[in-house]
Structures are given as structure tokens and as C-alpha cells.
Amino acid sequence: xxxxxxxxxxxxxxxxxxxxxxxxxxxxxDTMYWYRQDSGKGLRLIYYSITxxxxxxxxxxxxxxxxxxxxxxxSLTVTSAQKNExxxxxxxxxxxxxxxxxxxxxxxxxxxx
Amino acid sequence: xQKVTQTQTSIxxxxxxxxxxxxxxxxxxxxxxxxxxxxxxxxxxVFLIRQDSYKKENATVGHYSLxxxxxxxxxxxxxxxxxIEDSAVYFCAMxxxxxxxxxxFYFGKGTSLTVIP
Numbered sequence: 143x144x145x146x147x148x149x150x151x152x153x154x155x156x157x158x159x160x161x162x163x164x165x166x167x168x169x170x171x172d173t174m175y176w177y178r179q180d181s182g183k184g185l186r187l188i189y190y191s192i193t194x195x196x197x198x199x200x201x202x203x204x205x206x207x208x209x210x211x212x213x214x215x216x217s218l219t220v221t222s223a224q225k226n227e228x229x230x231x232x233x234x235x236x237x238x239x240x241x242x243x244x245x246x247x248x249x250x251x252x253x254x255x
Numbered sequence: 256x257q258k259v260t261q262t263q264t265s266i267x268x269x270x271x272x273x274x275x276x277x278x279x280x281x282x283x284x285x286x287x288x289x290x291x292x293x294x295x296x297x298x299x300x301v302f303l304i305r306q307d308s309y310k311k312e313n314a315t316v317g318h319y320s321l322x323x324x325x326x327x328x329x330x331x332x333x334x335x336x337x338x339i340e341d342s343a344v345y346f347c348a349m350x351x352x353x354x355x356x357x358x359x360f361y362f363g364k365g366t367s368l369t370v371i372p
């Protein structure tokens with residue numbers, strides 16, 4: 143078994159501030175993901191990475207940067223926080239083999255004041 | 256256009272009855288995978304069940320089963336003998352391109368299930 147740890151659980155920042163969320167996994171999975179969950183809108187992909195130092199943009203990448211410096215970690219930066227992007231951010235990982243499911247972290251809630 | 260669509264926003268059922276949640280998807284791939292996830296009130300998201308597109312038999316795990324209708328691009332989740340703890344939001348998801356390294360999962364917007372005693 144393994145676990146995905148997201149920090150912090152709550153991230154509070156001011157409008158316009160650069161804010162970073164971190165994610166660690168000990169599954170030894172190749173692929174990692176960042177999703178944003180807004181109420182009533184399901185999960186939307188921001189970035190994913192299929193290996194160390196790889197980055198792939200999802201549908202919602204504008205306004206975000208990501209970094210995969212190690213296989214086990216994947217960070218997401220909100221480049222300029224806005225009040226309309228308060229949401230829950232979910233990190234997930236998956237083996238590369240076809241058909242394997244995603245494993246999710248517990249989520250990080252972004253609050254912009 | 257949405258690749259995965261769940262039209263039911265919320266459903267309420269009486270405990271111990273059967274419920275079906277609908278999901279339709281859109282893909283050009285000949286091979287793909289379909290998943291259902293459950294998100295509890297705490298926010299935790301767990302994997303429930305998976306259907307491989309090349310398999311004709313409907314997947315079954317415990318009291319979860321799938322109704323896979325490939326010609327209709329439909330993958331319904333059936334929960335039999337529902338329990339109070341089944342109350343949650345259920346997401347349908349699709350994974351395309353398993354052999355090309357394309358790793359994107361597409362999610363529906365979710366269906367909120369309430370099981371009433």
C-alpha cells in the first residue's frame with residue numbers, strides 16, 4: 143500500500159499572491175496529477191507529469207505552474223491568486239500501465255482573502 | 256465538449272433498495288478504460304470499480320456492478336442493497352490511450368446519492 147500526502151491542507155493567501163501546494167507519494171508511481179474541484183463542476187485537470195522533470199498541461203493550466211523535481215513529489219503554484227479560484231485542489235498518482243486507477247490525496251483547500 | 260457526462264445531479268433512495276447512476280462518454284479511441292469513484296463527506300475519493308472497453312462482461316465488485324453498453328457509449332453504476340454509508344458523490348471517469356502514454360483521465364461532474372433510512 144501507499145499514501146499521497148498533500149500540504150498544506152488549507153492554504154490561505156491574499157489576492158495576487160503566489161501560492162504553492164505540495165504533494166508527495168510513496169507508491170512509486172510514474173504519473174502524477176493536479177486536479178481542481180469546484181462545487182458542482184467535478185474534477186478538472188490542471189497539470190500532469192509522466193516522469194521526473196516532465197510536465198503536461200491540462201485543460202485548466204492557465205494561471206498555474208507545476209514542478210516535478212523528483213519522482214515522488216509534484217508541486218503546483220498558483221501564480222497570482224484570485225478570489226474566483228477558491229477551490230479544493232487534489233493531487234493524484236497512477237502507475238503508467240494501462241488501465242490502472244488513480245489514487246488521490248485528501249485535498250488542499252485554497253482560500254483567497 | 257464534455258467527454259464524460261453525468262446527467263443526474265442528485266438521487267435519493269430508500270435504504271436496501273437498488274440505485275442506478277448514469278454516465279455517457281465520448282472517445283475516438285478503440286481501447287479505453289472506464290472508472291467509478293466515490294467521494295465521501297470528508298472529501299476522500301476512493302476507486303470503486305473499473306470496466307475495460309474490450310471486455311464484454313460487466314464488472315462486479317461487492318454490491319457494485321456496471322451496465323456497460325458500448326454502442327451507446329454508456330457505463331451505468333448499479334448499487335444493490337444500498338446502505339446509509341453509500342451516501343456520497345459518485346464520479347464517472349474515462350482513461351484514453353492506454354498504449355500511447357497518454358495519461359489523461361476525464362471526469363464527469365458527479366452524482367450526489369443520499370440513502371434514506
